[in-house]
Amino acid sequence: MENQDNHSFPFENADVADDVISLKDLLERRNILLKKKEEIIRKHNDHNQPPLQSDSKPSSDNILQQEQNHDITSEFNTFTTLLSTVPTQRENKITPLELNVNVVEHNDGLDFSSDDSVADPSYVALSDITNLKPLSPENMEWFPEREIEEKSKTNKKKRKGDQKNWKRMKNKRQRMLGEEYIGFKKDGFKFIQNNPKPARIMGPICMSMRCFSGKAMYCSKLTEEVRSEIFKTYWKMSWQEKKMYVSSMVDQIPTTRKTKGSNSRRSDTKKYFLKVNDKKERVCQKTFLETLGIKEWTVRYWLGEKMNKSEFEPEQREVIVKEPKKDLAKKYLIALPKLPSHYCRQSSSKLYLEPIIQSKSQLYRLYVDYSVSRNEPVASRKVFEGALFEENIAIFQPKKDACDQCCAHKAGNISDAQYTKHIELKDLARAEKSSDKEAAQKGNIHAITADLQAVKLCPCLNASALYFKTKLAVHNFTVYNLGNNRVTCYWFDETVCDLKSTTYATLFVDYLTKLIDDDPKDVVIFTDGCTAQNRNNIVSNALLRLAMAKNIVITQKYLEKGHTQMEVDSVHSVIERKLKNREVFLPSQYATITKEARKVPSPYEVITPDFTFFKDFGLKDYLIYESIRPGRGAGDHCVVDIRALRYNPNGTIDYKLHFTHNFTPLPRRPKKILSIDSVPSLYQSRQPITTTKYHHLQELKSVIPRDCHNFYDNLPFK
Structure with a gap:
């Protein structure tokens, strides 16, 4: 007991708080305990002696050394017990600290037996616990606030991606603006985006004698500056605006004469126009397509025509394709008689139905009756109104009478x-x-x-x-x-x-x-x-x-x-x-x-x-x-x-x-x-x-x- 008094732990009377409330208290308590641990390890190193041989007799010096080691071991057990109580002061709030020491847990607490030898499987040499890093916010193994901090970081809202910078969206935008883009190409049963497409360019004007000698066409009066301005304006539009523009610039008139009898595929005559100085001027098909930089198939598709490949390739097998309900609704709207926009507004590309139809409800009822009579699928009211919007058609009663000469020309009664x-x-x-x-x-x-x-x-x-x-x-x-x-x-x-x-x-x-x-x-x-x-x-x-x-x-x-x-x-x-x-x-x-x-x-x-x-x-x-x-x-x-x-x-x-x-x-x-x-x-x-x-x-x-x-x-x- 005298030796124990002589080798008492110097921090024995240190102020170690029992009630850990905040992170600051936890850090202070742990710093004190770590200093205590360092002192124990230092004493051990000072009194450490080689192990005794089993056949040698203990001398008086060895007996004294063993007593001192026993005192140090007792102090270490006291320190370990005190250190193990740090995280248990506030249960359900602080979990045990992860120490670099193997601890054997029992139901009655922690137990460090005195049989510390190499034969003990749970034995840990004191030198193995001297690698502890100093406690700091950078290298602490665990503390409650850090867990909350890390959890808040993982739950932090991620930054949303900008679709405008996606490659596919850039390609779609470039295609819509008529610029170079990477298109899709079929490779076996897959479509791969590896097909470069050139930018849209304005083609040459039609040089036929019919356009230049006749007075009906405006082709000969079109300058390259005007055509270039039309081309640039057109390719600044969205796809929906392009479609509306083409629909308003192409008039479809039923054919007055069938040259091939009943076998003719031609159902109407198309008249093409270009807007020059806010006026619609008639041009030929080639001038219209080359000025806008589009193909005939695009115009036909946007006007509601479905071009079946079997018509152009008779040797191939005929494929029957069912038209979507929306396309059938568009065909119905295109077939309805309309008034040109200048009867209602001076500068408008919108088409107006005849005053016979007073409301959208009445128009939809007529469409339903028409579709049922032809055994065609009927589109919903929402789909039908969407088709009405895409075709740029409105229901409006003109404030003024229609021009007699314009109506007579449309009917073919004047030259x-x-x-x-x-x-x-x-x-x-x-x-x-x-x-x-x-x-x-x-x-x-x-x-x-x-x-x-x-x-x-x-x-x-x-x-x-x-x-x-x-x-x-x-x-x-x-x-x-x-x-x-x-x-x-x-x-x-x-x-x-x-x-x-x-x-x-x-x-x-x-x-x-x-x-x-x-x-x-x-x-x-x-x-x-x-x-x-x-x-x-x-x-x-x-x-x-x-x-x-x-x-x-x-x-x-x-x-x-x-x-x-x-x-x-x-x-x-x-x-x-x-x-x-x-x-x-x-x-x-x-x-x-x-x-x-x-x-x-x-x-x-x-x-x-x-x-x-x-x-x-x-x-x-x-x-x-x-x-x-x-x-x-x-x-x-x-x-x-x-x-x-x-x-x-x-x-x-x-x-x-x-x-x-x-x-x-x-x-x-x-x-x-x-x-x-x-x-x-x-x-x-x-x-x-x-x-x-x-x-x-x-x-x-x-x-x-x-x-x-x-x-x-x-x-x-x-």
Whole structure:
């Protein structure tokens, strides 16, 4: 015992915490225990002696050495027991530390017996435990927070891959843009992506005599710059946009003559077009394909045709391929009659079904009946609407009537030469309007467009009582200033004035007088060619008198029949949308709704004239030219052939029969100009309506608010 006291462990009284709460406490406790261990190993090395021989007798020195070793072994057992308790202070939270020492576990704890010899299979020499690394965050074997840390690292959200950088996606994108890419090639029963494909290039233009000598084709007028721009624009599109472009640029017309009888595979005639300066110009098939850099098979496939190889290779066995439901739906849509887009929008490639079909539900029901009658599979509503979208077809009722000449040409009733002349006049009129619009925006002239909105009815509401009753007609004459986008609307009902030439003359004179007084400069008017409304001697004489009074030049230009889309039409469209689902009980409500229809750049100006507003410009003494017809005898040009009229301050009128011609004096002798200070009023009182209409309106008072009854009671009637 004395030796034990003399060799007591120097850290025996060290402050070793029993309650390990944090990682810092665990590190401090372990550092103390490791220092203790190092001290034990050092003592062992100092007192270590060679092992005794079995036949030798123990000497007094050996006995002393064994006692000292026994003391050290006891201290080591004490240290090991203390070290083994480090991870067990907080059960279920800290697992045992992995030591570089073999420990034999028993149910009653750790046991280090004194028979430490080479014969003991669990014997570990003390020298084997001297390779412990210093405890640090870099080389610690285990601690709880590290396990949590490693677990959080493994559960960390991985960075998502960018599909744009995938090789296959790059190839698909390059193929869509017409660049070089690596395509697939069949190798046995597999497809391998190892087939390099060249970039798309624009081919040569067609040099046939039919394209260059005839007037129907635009091939000879196409320049390489225009073709290159079309090619570049086309290959910037997505596949869906390319398909829509080709579908809109190729017209399919049923064949009018079968040259091979019933065995002919040709079911239709295709007409190819290219868009040049926002206009569709007809070209031949070769020019179309070479300009876009595509093949005929691509066009046929996109138009819904399935080209069966057996038709082109008769010696091969015929293979029957069932068409998908979506392709059958597309065939049905392609076969339906459609209206060209210019009847509905000036710059649109969308095709519109005829107004007979009112909704998608009705169209789908017709498709189902058609497919059932032919024993064909029926696509679902979703698949059918997808085909409708891909074919760029919409259901829309045009606001204007279709052009008679365009319809006649499509039906084959007029020649290509007549149709080409018609389209040329349309393009010239639009180019003229664009040019004058630019001049007006620069402040050089005034340029306006004017038109009458479709007749509105009053009262207007969803009541069955209105279906069989006549109602009051309300009119809106609209003027759109192309220079500053200002709009003026003249709202009046049939009791104020009816529609005649002097009515429009009064409206033109009133608007232009205010316009010129604010900013005196020349005026250009664009209208349609309606003879009763815009192209007649009453309106012309009124504008001529105004030009003389204000000492300015007024030019009136007429758009081509069937293609009279103007900026003023957008005003009517906005008003129509504002009137949707609105109840109108009085004509004055139309004026109120019009004021609310637009906010930017400025609200619409609304004028509600009464019967005293309208003047009688049709008086014989007021007319300087009794007629504006450019010809005199039979077969000469008529009023409808005039494309432009110019009213000069000197009291003369010039005209044009073609926009490319110069103005020519009207071959009519003007009368002596009389000075008329004021034009008399057209009416002295409100215009009466028919007795039947009056009684019908009285009957409709049952669905009209009481505060509106007074207006209908005071209506004049015959």
